[in-house]
Amino acid sequence: MxxxxxxxxxxxxxxxxxxxxxxxxxxxxxxxxxxxxxxxxxxxxxxxxxxxxxxxxxxxxxxxxxxxxxxxxxxxxxxxxxxxxxxxxxxxxxxxxxxxxxxxxxxxxxxxxxxxxxxxxxxxxxxxxxxxxxxxxxxxxxxxxxxxxxxxxxxxxxxxxxxxxxxxxxxxxxxxxxxxxxxxxxxxxxxxxxxxxxxxxxxxxFPTGILFQNTDSDIAVLPSVSISLLLGPLCAIIAVIFMRGLLSLQANLNKISSSEVQRIYIAAFICGLCGGFIPEILGLGGETIEGMLANSYTLSFLFIILIFKLFVTIICLSMGFFGGVFSPALVLGASIGAIFTVLASQLGIDILGDSLILAAMAALSASVIGAPIASIVIIFELTQSYDLAFVAITCVASSCVISTVIFGHSFFDKQLLNRNFKISRGRTEILLSEVTVKDLLGKNDFLKVSNEISQEQLLQTFEKSEFTEAYFVNDENVLLGKIKVNVILSKTKKSIPMDPSPLTLDSNLNISEAIVKVSNFVGESIPVIDGHNKLLGVLNEADLFLEYLKVQDAISYIEKD
Incomplete structure (x- = not known):
């Protein structure tokens, strides 16, 4: 031990x-x-x-x-x-x-x-x-x-x-x-x-921190929290516009140009012109955020930064440049928070410090990356201020709830969903989707008969076997139909009442899809076919259930031990 x-x-x-x-x-x-x-x-x-x-x-x-x-x-x-x-x-x-x-x-x-x-x-x-x-x-x-x-x-x-x-x-x-x-x-x-x-x-x-730590934490909590309740939904809306803008432009790039080379030069030209006039919208945005924390910008210029930062970021990330969405989200959030701070100051609410800027940064970035708790904790560690983190909680919570309803859990989840990975359904869905029906074949015997067999011969075959279902195939092993023994016994006609369209599973179907497809199935087995309708084998509900339990055991080992 x-x-x-x-x-x-x-x-x-x-x-x-x-x-x-x-x-x-x-x-x-x-x-x-x-x-x-x-x-x-x-x-x-x-x-x-x-x-x-x-x-x-x-x-x-x-x-x-x-x-x-x-x-x-x-x-x-x-x-x-x-x-x-x-x-x-x-x-x-x-x-x-x-x-x-x-x-x-x-x-x-x-x-x-x-x-x-x-x-x-x-x-x-x-x-x-x-x-x-x-x-x-x-x-x-x-x-x-x-x-x-x-x-x-x-x-x-x-x-x-x-x-x-x-x-x-x-x-x-x-x-x-x-x-x-x-x-x-x-x-x-x-x-x-x-x-x-x-x-x-x-x-x-970097003993003083890589991003920033010189923040004003001398705030009045009540007005800060009250305004953050209004700030959160707006952060969610901007986050959704940002994420949908990225995905929409990325999906329609060929309408702009089919050449990657042309697209990235177009992006460079557009962003270079905008940034030539407004350098605050380019780069990572750390100095821009510091300027907002220092109250260096006018209200009109904050709106300019918000609009053009959103615009050039969507252009850059969609048309050839590569990077993350976290830093731009921080700048967008800081812009909204700074705008609210200036507006509140004009209304006579002055003891807000940097609370709204930091709260909006945490809220908008949390909506984009899908990590609300981490965003709040990061704000707390960066500022060493409980009050600033406390204000961020309400803003982050309302922003994430709204953005999740409108858009989804995060930008990354939507990227995976567009690639047909349903990560929001959990690890079970992913692991089950990695196993195909074909991988489970070979475990079960089944009764396969010729389509030319007589009813009497079929009954004799059933008597000699342990099966209650049979599958009809032609000389090329193409599945033609299925029959149950009780159906034959209940019929007096000599013709065989074959079911020509039984429930089947494609061999390339993953287990998650197969479980959904057979959810209402009642019977002995389910035929598995390939793209040419050839019978490859059969599965039963127990095969799928055991695979599901196997995945659950693996998840339990990873997540609970």
């Missing part, structure tokens, strides 16, 4: 430490590299001309064109068919068959790094989450341990969020809430170790 306990402790500790340290260093490198590139771009932000009080700089357009060119080269010569993101991490954590592609994972992260470094309006936390999950999956493939794949992925994701936000508790909760979708003793220990190690390493490089 002592050796077993020691072995488990070592596995949990080493897994968390190794993944946490590696992911933290990679996350720090990513964030520091993007920030260094942003600082470098600032040196070229010289005014070319002015219109209506706005100064136009050509550098954003030039950098975006350069970035688009580099992305085209990377995607073409390294043969990336589709960028991978958090949705793929969620699927891999729930599926035995959906392994994370290591090459595509790292190249997707590189493309996101290039996009963010060039000033595209994309996020960094989605790519970091995917990078963390990919590193966890890679380490799992090269180690023999009692811990399952989803735990390794969870460790990587928690470490990425922990380093990215300097929020170890938020990282732990995010991994369970948004990725694993369950809490278990088996997973919590290594994920907690990974998240804490990641934050510890990150603090050696």
């Amino acid at each position: 002592f050796l077993k306990t020691l072995n488990i402790t070592l596995q949990v500790s080493l897994t968390g430490i190794v993944i946490g340290a590696i992911v933290s260093l990679c996350s720090i490198g990513f964030v520091f590299g993007v920030q260094s590139a942003a600082d470098f771009r600032v040196n070229f932000d010289s005014c070319l001309f002015g219109i209506g009080g706005l100064c136009f700089a050509i550098s954003p357009l030039l950098f975006l064109i350069l970035t688009a060119t580099l992305i085209i080269i990377v995607k073409k010569f390294l043969n990336i068919s589709r960028y991978h993101g958090p949705a793929d991490v969620i699927l891999s954590a729930h599926s035995n068959g959906a392994e994370l592609d290591i090459k595509t994972g790292f190249l997707s992260t590189f493309s996101a790094f290039v996009s963010a470094s060039g000033g595209a309006s994309v996020g960094q936390y989605g790519p970091l989450v995917h990078l963390g999950g990919t590193i966890g999956s890679l380490i799992k493939r090269h180690t023999k341990t009692m811990l399952t794949k989803d735990v390794f992925i969870g460790c990587g994701v928690a470490a990425a969020i922990s380093a990215g936000f300097n929020s170890p508790i938020g990282g732990i909760i995010f991994a369970h809430e948004a990725i694993l979708r369950h809490f278990s003793f088996r997973a919590i220990a290594p994920i907690a170790v990974s998240s804490v190690v990641s934050a510890t390493v990150a603090n050696q490089f």
Whole structure:
């Protein structure tokens, strides 16, 4: 018992430490590299001309064109068919068959790094989450341990969020809430170790936090909470517009251009022109959020940031640039919160501090990524203020409820649903969909007869067998019909009353679909056919039920032990 306990402790500790340290260093490198590139771009932000009080700089357009060119080269010569993101991490954590592609994972992260470094309006936390999950999956493939794949992925994701936000508790909760979708003793220990190690390493490089921590927490709770109740529904509406805008444009790209090269250059041109006048809408948006927290923008300019940030982000993420949706959601939320703060101030409500800005950031991002509790905890860890987190709770709750009813659980869930993965139905649906009817064949005997058999011969065949049903096939084994012995015995005519259209299962049908199809079936067995209607074998209800129990046992091992 002592050796077993020691072995488990070592596995949990080493897994968390190794993944946490590696992911933290990679996350720090990513964030520091993007920030260094942003600082470098600032040196070229010289005014070319002015219109209506706005100064136009050509550098954003030039950098975006350069970035688009580099992305085209990377995607073409390294043969990336589709960028991978958090949705793929969620699927891999729930599926035995959906392994994370290591090459595509790292190249997707590189493309996101290039996009963010060039000033595209994309996020960094989605790519970091995917990078963390990919590193966890890679380490799992090269180690023999009692811990399952989803735990390794969870460790990587928690470490990425922990380093990215300097929020170890938020990282732990995010991994369970948004990725694993369950809490278990088996997973919590290594994920907690990974998240804490990641934050510890990150603090050696960014002791004041990577994002921001200088917030005004001197607030009046009652007016802040009251206004946040109105703010939440608006955050939900903006989040739904953002997510639907992305999916709609992505679904209609060919109407703009069938060429990926043309589309990304169009995006670079549009975003470069907009960003040339309004640089606050480009990049990750960290400095823009800091400006809002410092009350640096007028009410009219906050509306401009909100509208154009939404516009250029949808353009960038849909038309060739790659990155996350988390950071843009934070900027959009901060814009709405800042607008409410200014409006409240004009009405004489001044003791709000940064509560509405932070609450709206948490609410809008929670609606997009589907992690309300993690969003609230991250706000608490970033600000170290109970009052600010308290205000965020009501805003997050109302936003998530409304966005879930209108749109769905999260943007990632909708992405998976569009790929025919119903992640919202839980791990059971995913695991059952990975097993096909064909995989269960070969366990059951059945009675197969020629279509030319006489009624007397058929009765004799039934008498010699233990079956109560028979299947008629021709010389090519094509299923022609089915009959039950009691039907023959109840008929006096010599012709055989065959059922020409019995319930059948396609061999490529997955178990989840098969269970639904046979839910009202009564009989001995169900014939399984291929695409040419040839009889391959039979299944019964017990086969499907046992497969369901097998999946439930596997889930119990993962989620409850």
